[in-house]
Amino acid sequence: MQDYQDKVVAITGAAHGIGAELARRYGLAGARLALADIDGPTLDEVAAKLEADGVVVRTTVLDVRDAAAVEAFAADAFEAFGGVDIFCNNAGVISAGTIWAEPLADWRWTLDVNVLGLVHGIRAFVPRMNAQDRVCHVVDTASIAGLLVVENSPAYVASKFAALSLTEVLDLQLQQIGSKIVVHAVCPAIVQTDLDRCNDYRRSDEYDPTDPYYATEDYQRRWAVVSGSLPLGMPVADAVSTIVAGIEDDVFLILTHPAYNPAVSGRVAALLTGAHPTLVKR
Numbered sequence: 001m002q003d004y005q006d007k008v009v010a011i012t013g014a015a016h017g018i019g020a021e022l023a024r025r026y027g028l029a030g031a032r033l034a035l036a037d038i039d040g041p042t043l044d045e046v047a048a049k050l051e052a053d054g055v056v057v058r059t060t061v062l063d064v065r066d067a068a069a070v071e072a073f074a075a076d077a078f079e080a081f082g083g084v085d086i087f088c089n090n091a092g093v094i095s096a097g098t099i100w101a102e103p104l105a106d107w108r109w110t111l112d113v114n115v116l117g118l119v120h121g122i123r124a125f126v127p128r129m130n131a132q133d134r135v136c137h138v139v140d141t142a143s144i145a146g147l148l149v150v151e152n153s154p155a156y157v158a159s160k161f162a163a164l165s166l167t168e169v170l171d172l173q174l175q176q177i178g179s180k181i182v183v184h185a186v187c188p189a190i191v192q193t194d195l196d197r198c199n200d201y202r203r204s205d206e207y208d209p210t211d212p213y214y215a216t217e218d219y220q221r222r223w224a225v226v227s228g229s230l231p232l233g234m235p236v237a238d239a240v241s242t243i244v245a246g247i248e249d250d251v252f253l254i255l256t257h258p259a260y261n262p263a264v265s266g267r268v269a270a271l272l273t274g275a276h277p278t279l280v281k282r
């Protein structure tokens with residue numbers, strides 16, 4: 001890993017999982033950090049640990065669905081640190097269900113966080129990073145679920161296809177204006193994180209855990225695939241090593257689990273034959 005002394009890294013979704021490990025990795029390599037998350041108490045714990053190791057950290061508690069709050073996060077990072085070298089647009093959530101049965105609230109929440117949350121990050125950070133007129137990086141976290149269709153989490157898959165495609169458009173539009181921002185799309189498969197705890201931070205006026213759908217066998221079975229697979233995933237430290245290396249090596253599509261590459265190319269090849277989708281083998 002390179003030396004990040006004098007660099008500034010801003011991360012959304014920094015309290016848990018991939019975001020917290022990115023913060024630890026860049027902080028211990030010398031970067032100053034601007035960290036944001038919806039889970040304030042855990043974000044404070046992450047910051048306190050890093051500060052004990054001498055890392056300079058600023059924290060912001062926000063919901064990435066709130067464009068004004070993300071704008072204020074970017075303004076604070078630029079004002080406090082004078083610039084941002086790497087912006088990790090990372091916060092995300094997951095839901096599960098059958099398309100026509102899952103509560104609409106789940107659809108709105110998943111798409112708002114995973115798609116509009118990224119858009120808010122881009123709107124807040126990209127103009128400021130362009131104005132720096134030096135090489136810097138925007139890193140959007142999508143997912144292998146932006147390249148492969150899995151059947152249990154339709155809103156998540158839809159959101160991650162959107163996340164990946166909007167990141168490709170971002171790269172093209174920045175190339176068109178000769179920007180020095182380098183864009184990356186991170187597409188992990190399963191990583192051992194707290195992603196299945198995302199319902200804990202939902203607003204009570206937007207999420208009713210007593211909705212009868214959540215008691216159905218259909219939901220329970222689909223959600224069990226999500227929560228049962230995470231502990232079997234790649235250790236977060238290994239995934240973050242690949243992500244950091246991909247950013248340093250100018251990789252656009254950062255794939256942490258190359259074992260899925262044949263399934264990705266197989267999906268495209270099969271679609272071009274006119275065949276209907278088939279389940280991804282796990």
Ligand SMILES: NC(=O)c1ccc[n+]([C@@H]2O[C@H](COP(=O)([O-])OP(=O)(O)OC[C@H]3O[C@@H](n4cnc5c(N)ncnc54)[C@H](O)[C@@H]3O)[C@@H](O)[C@H]2O)c1
Nearest residue numbers: 013015016017018038063064091092143190191193194195
């Ligand atoms: N873990 C996996 O298997 C996996 C696979 C592919 C992609 N991803 C993606 O990686 C990213 C990070 O997820 P993770 O796996 O580290 O999960 P995680 O739950 O451990 O971390 C996500 C972080 O985002 C925060 N967050 C959630 N909603 C937010 C909101 N509205 N506003 C601000 N912060 C919010 C959470 O509090 C948490 O700290 C997500 O975009 C996720 O979709 C994860």
